[in-house]
Amino acid sequence: MSRTEPDVSGTVYDEEIAHVARAYAQALVNVAEKTGEVEDVVGELEEFERDILRTNPRFAELLASSSVPPEDKDRIINEAFGGRALPTLVQFLKVLNHHGRLGLLVPVAREARALWDKKQNRRPVAVRSAIELDEGQKAALRDKVAAMIAATPILSYTVDPSLIGGLVLQVGDDLYDTSLKTKLDQMRRRLVEGKAREMASSTNLID
Amino acid sequence: MKFRADEITSVLQREIEQFQSEVVRSEVGRVLEVGDGIARVHGLSGVMTGEMVSFPNGAKGLAFNLEESSVGVIILGDFTQIHEGETVTATGQLLRVPVGEAMVGRVVNPLGEPIDNQGPIVTPHSRLVESTAPGIAGRQPVDEPLQTGIKAIDAMTPIGRGQRQLIIGDRKTGKTAIAVDAILNQKGQGVICVYVAVAQKESTTAAIVEIFRKHGAMDYTIVVAAGASDPASLQYLAPYVGTAMAEYFMYEKGGATLCVYDDLSKQAVAYRELSLLLRRPPGREAYPGDVFYAHSRLLERSAKLANKYVIVPEHAPVDKEEVTESWGVNGKVYLGVPGEEEAKHDLKANYPTGHKIVKTTRSGGSLTALPLIETLEGEVSAYIPTNVISITDGQIYLQPDLFFAGVRPAVDVGISVSRVGGKAQTPAMKKVAGGLRLDLAAFRELEAFAQLGTELDKATQQQLDRGYRMVELLKQPQYRPLHVADQVMSLYAGTEGYLDDVPRNQVQRFEAEFLRFMRDEKSAIRDQLVKEKKMTDPIVAGLKAALTEFKSRFRAAQKVASPALAGAGA
Numbered sequence: 045m046s047r048t049e050p051d052v053s054g055t056v057y058d059e060e061i062a063h064v065a066r067a068y069a070q071a072l073v074n075v076a077e078k079t080g081e082v083e084d085v086v087g088e089l090e091e092f093e094r095d096i097l098r099t100n101p102r103f104a105e106l107l108a109s110s111s112v113p114p115e116d117k118d119r120i121i122n123e124a125f126g127g128r129a130l131p132t133l134v135q136f137l138k139v140l141n142h143h144g145r146l147g148l149l150v151p152v153a154r155e156a157r158a159l160w161d162k163k164q165n166r167r168p169v170a171v172r173s174a175i176e177l178d179e180g181q182k183a184a185l186r187d188k189v190a191a192m193i194a195a196t197p198i199l200s201y202t203v204d205p206s207l208i209g210g211l212v213l214q215v216g217d218d219l220y221d222t223s224l225k226t227k228l229d230q231m232r233r234r235l236v237e238g239k240a241r242e243m244a245s246s247t248n249l250i251d
Numbered sequence: 252m253k254f255r256a257d258e259i260t261s262v263l264q265r266e267i268e269q270f271q272s273e274v275v276r277s278e279v280g281r282v283l284e285v286g287d288g289i290a291r292v293h294g295l296s297g298v299m300t301g302e303m304v305s306f307p308n309g310a311k312g313l314a315f316n317l318e319e320s321s322v323g324v325i326i327l328g329d330f331t332q333i334h335e336g337e338t339v340t341a342t343g344q345l346l347r348v349p350v351g352e353a354m355v356g357r358v359v360n361p362l363g364e365p366i367d368n369q370g371p372i373v374t375p376h377s378r379l380v381e382s383t384a385p386g387i388a389g390r391q392p393v394d395e396p397l398q399t400g401i402k403a404i405d406a407m408t409p410i411g412r413g414q415r416q417l418i419i420g421d422r423k424t425g426k427t428a429i430a431v432d433a434i435l436n437q438k439g440q441g442v443i444c445v446y447v448a449v450a451q452k453e454s455t456t457a458a459i460v461e462i463f464r465k466h467g468a469m470d471y472t473i474v475v476a477a478g479a480s481d482p483a484s485l486q487y488l489a490p491y492v493g494t495a496m497a498e499y500f501m502y503e504k505g506g507a508t509l510c511v512y513d514d515l516s517k518q519a520v521a522y523r524e525l526s527l528l529l530r531r532p533p534g535r536e537a538y539p540g541d542v543f544y545a546h547s548r549l550l551e552r553s554a555k556l557a558n559k560y561v562i563v564p565e566h567a568p569v570d571k572e573e574v575t576e577s578w579g580v581n582g583k584v585y586l587g588v589p590g591e592e593e594a595k596h597d598l599k600a601n602y603p604t605g606h607k608i609v610k611t612t613r614s615g616g617s618l619t620a621l622p623l624i625e626t627l628e629g630e631v632s633a634y635i636p637t638n639v640i641s642i643t644d645g646q647i648y649l650q651p652d653l654f655f656a657g658v659r660p661a662v663d664v665g666i667s668v669s670r671v672g673g674k675a676q677t678p679a680m681k682k683v684a685g686g687l688r689l690d691l692a693a694f695r696e697l698e699a700f701a702q703l704g705t706e707l708d709k710a711t712q713q714q715l716d717r718g719y720r721m722v723e724l725l726k727q728p729q730y731r732p733l734h735v736a737d738q739v740m741s742l743y744a745g746t747e748g749y750l751d752d753v754p755r756n757q758v759q760r761f762e763a764e765f766l767r768f769m770r771d772e773k774s775a776i777r778d779q780l781v782k783e784k785k786m787t788d789p790i791v792a793g794l795k796a797a798l799t800e801f802k803s804r805f806r807a808a809q810k811v812a813s814p815a816l817a818g819a820g821a
Contacts, residue, residue: 059320214279217294218339221275230275235263 056140063233065148069155072136073163085133086156092129093153117141160200169197172204172212174223189213273401278341280304281527281654282795283321285333288482289528290324294609298322301381303342308332311362313346313484316529323529326486327362336521348492350499351376355443358460358474361489363496366476367460376503378495380488384551391557391587393515396620396675397509399438400732401429403662406742407691408647411675412507412617413555417639419624420649426623426662429647430511431459435466436732443500444472447493450486451479452518458601460486466730473497477684487545494552494618501556501616508616510553514623515546519635533635534632543638557587558592559614565605571614583687610784613656631666654787659726664691677735683742694718713751720750724757736780737766740794742784749798757809765801773797 072089076082097104106112106120118138125134140146161167169189171177177185182199189197193215204212209224280294290312298304304312304324310333316323328335348363351374365372410416410433418426434444446463448456456476463469473496477489490512497508512518517751519542528540534540543804561579563569576584581601585594585608594608624639629651631640640646645668645759654661667688673681694714701707701715724745728731733741741762744750753761771779776793 059318062320210686217278217280217296219279219338221277226275230265 048072059172061148061151064145065151065155066159068136068145068152069138072152072156073130073134073159076132079132081130081132084159085130085136086131086153087155088133089136089149089153092133093150095250097149103150107141107149110144114141114144117146139174163194166196167193169193169199170214171199171201172207172214172223173201174203174205174207174209176203177201185211213233227247271507273457278343280322280339280341282306282335282339284335285326285330286525287528288326288330288484289525290326290330290339292322293320293323295322295341296337298341298735299345301345303344305337305342306333306339307337309617311346313488314341315525316531324553325487325525325529326482327484327488328482330482346380346488347377348380348495349374349376350378350496354473354496355471356469356473358456359478360481361475361477361485361492363492363663376499378499380491380495381548381658382498382552384548385554385556388586389557390554391615393555393617393671393675395507395555395617396677396680396735397433397442397507398436398732398735399429399433399662400734400738400739402727402733403433404647405676405735405738406725407664407678408645408667408669409660409672409676409680410619410621410669410752411555411672412619413553414645414669414671414675415550415553415620415622415643416669416672417622417624417643417646418649419626419636419640419646420661421626421629421651424649424651424654425659425729426625426649427455427459427513428438428619429649429660430460430623432730432732434463434472434509434511435468435730437471437509438467440507442471442509443497444468445493445497445508445510446472446474447476447489447510447512447533448474448476449489449512449514450477450479450481450521451513453480458695460591462730483521483524487518487525490515491551492519494549494620497618498552501618503613505556505611505613505616505651508620509619509621510621512549512622514625515549515639516623516625516635534792538634542635543642545768546622546635547642550622550639551795553618553620555617556615558591559583559611560591560608561611562598562602562606563609565607567607567609569609574609575613576611578609578611584611609652609789644671657726658722659729662725664688666694677739679737679739679780679784679786679790680742682786683739683746687742687746691718693722693727694721716751717745717748719755720753720758721745722751723747723755724762726759733766734781736777737769739780739786740769740777741766744798747795747798749802753805761805764805765798768801768804769797 072085073082076085107117118141121134121137121141127135137146137202140148142153171185182201186197186199189199207223207225208228210222210227212223213220277342278295278297280292281299283291283293285291290306292304295304298314298317300314304314306312306326308329310326310328310330312326314322315325324339342520348361349372350363353372353374354363354629357365357369357372358373360366363372393413395412396405397410397412397414399405399410404410408416418429420426430446434446437444440797446459448459456474458470460474463472463474472555473493475483475493475496493510493512497510500506500508519538522542522545523538527533527537531539541804559576561574561576561584562581563574563578564580567578581597583597585591591608598606599606614764620643622639622643624636626633626636631637631648647665648663649661650663651661653663694717697711697715707715724741744762744765750758750761773793776790776797779793780790
């Protein structure tokens with residue numbers, strides 16, 4: 045709840061785009077599931093997004109651009125990925141290309157990962173802690189969270205010193221807050237709001 | 252002011268000892284975009300519609316639109332301090348406001364927070380802002396009058412407790428004046444009033460509050476104000492909040508309440524703004540499809556609740572103590588009009604002597620609604636006016652032409668009606684004012700005809716003269732509500748023709764002096780009328796004698812004052 049720098053990553057969210065991306069991601073997952081290589085395909089797609097598109101914005105621009113004819117893009121895809129990437133993924137990229145949707149690669153990768161995780165009963169869990177957790181603590185946390193949410197947690201860790209102590213876990217839209225900061229906030233609120241009345245009426249503090 | 256440090260310390264210590272450490276579980280989402288009092292939030296997948304959510308800056312919001320992957324939230328409060336990416340927390344609660352006796356005499360915003368600089372409001376009670384209206388069994392027909400103190404209304408379009416009576420008219424035709432007078436007239440009647448100001452100028456609201464205060468009306472009035480500069484969300488909510496505050500007295504105390512919504516057209520505009528910003532499809536006049544429901548569910552909460560009866564021993568202290576449902580000797584509670592009949596039957600059959608039927612103290616409350624609607628150029632067939640006309644139990648239509656001709660209140664008797672209030676009218680008023688509305692409407696037609704300059708027969712001329720004087724008689728200055736007995740007496744003078752030979756410009760003086768005469772010199776007749784509320788033969792005879800006596804005195808005084816004017820015709 046810091047006032048200074050709100051975290052806006054992941055908030056640029058266009059429902060229409062997400063809708064389209066979900067359709068493609070669903071198709072990709074379904075196809076790859078038949079050959080039993082979903083994990084690999086989704087992994088490669090993510091790798092492609094992370095290692096190539098993010099590091100080469102010009103390449104990403106080229107793929108997304110409508111001024112480059114699809115035939116040329118097909119050629120680029122063949123040259124760049126043919127033989128290197130899984131055939132399903134290359135095929136998928138070509139389909140995206142022919143539908144003019146290569147610009148959606150990033151949301152498609154995100155949706156595919158979310159869909160597959162959901163199918164595999166894995167859930168992303170964001171962990172914020174006041175100090176860096178050591179491996180033992182992380183392992184213990186993983187077991188506890190797994191038991192709590194009845195799914196395999198995929199934990200991501202961030203360190204937030206403003207919490208003072210304790211942990212904040214976010215599973216989907218549910219936030220589990222054990223941080224000292226929240227407790228202190230709560231205590232202050234209860235003291236100020238809840239007890240002011242009682243103090244005023246029962247002890248006549250204010251004459 | 253003095254603080255005792257040791258006591259504060261002990262309170263703190265107790266609090267710290269009791270404070271249990273536990274995991275705080277909450278449901279969260281993230282602000283995708285924010286502006287114009289609206290936020291779109293990603294996440295909050297389990298949020299309920301109408302649920303309160305809270306923003307990090309302390310502002311509250313209301314989940315309004317539940318979409319596939321985002322939630323449209325209306326922000327109640329300062330939205331300029333909310334940023335993209337911030338966490339929004341669901342509270343698991345529907346919107347509630349503080350209610351109770353502590354609210355009376357206060358000016359609050361639609362969240363129930365005081366804005367009158369009179370310190371915090373301490374009340375243990377709260378109510379849901381949106382609650383369902385009572386059902387059929389919980390109601391009973393309107394049977395008690397709600398006196399507005401305005402002759403034209405109490406005589407021709409009477410209002411009963413639990414009724415919804417619309418006040419409609421162009422801007423500057425005296426809509427608010429009628430509502431304010433109605434509130435002023437509730438002094439000493441045990442009616443709690445709620446004045447809801449929606450999108451009014453702050454200066455106007457301040458002036459109205461000052462009028463209430465000056466006339467001692469703040470002793471029984473709550474003012475809920477959402478000013479013109481407040482966010483649309485608060486303007487939209489204000490009427491529901493005012494109703495919740497009145498409902499407390501109706502449901503919990505069995506009291507009578509009066510709620511004025513000033514005005515619902517502005518609330519509809521605020522709701523339109525919210526709906527368009529939330530991208531709900533616009534309908535007629537760009538209002539959303541459910542604007543009818545917004546008003547119907549609000550006005551449906553006005554009610555006359557059914558009385559509850561119990562059979563108690565003859566000597567039960569019903570006047571001194573609160574009668575509760577547990578007093579019933581046979582453990583039965585009888586509800587409403589059918590219940591009363593059943594109770595009478597049971598009383599006869601099982602308790603032939605030594606018992607009686609009494610109403611429980613906390614039953615039979617009522618909420619009377621006076622919604623206001625502003626029309627444009629007298630256009631009552633616009634969307635919102637027709638909606639609200641069809642929801643309410645009648646309307647008082649105010650005409651700019653009449654207003655500027657000096658007829659104030661400018662009630663157009665032709666199209667003003669009250670569908671249920673007549674049953675609640677006091678018998679005396681019913682007798683005196685029975686045909687008044689139709690007579691006046693006929694007079695208006697005749698008047699238009701007479702303006703053509705045609706020659707009129709004697710009967711028609713007489714009808715015209717009577718009409719002119721009745722119009723004069725129904726004029727009433729602002730902030731001077733009249734007791735129903737006074738209204739009856741002056742209307743009696745008019746309808747019985749005692750004013751026919753009084754010059755038109757003297758009618759108001761005649762009335763004022765006559766009422767003073769009745770109060771000072773013939774108070775026995777007046778008191779009897781106040782007590783019996785009926786035109787019994789002795790009262791009629793007394794009134795006639797008093798009128799004759801007063802009239803001769805009035806005429807004599809007039810001759811002395813201005814001999815030239817005396818006897819001058821209309």
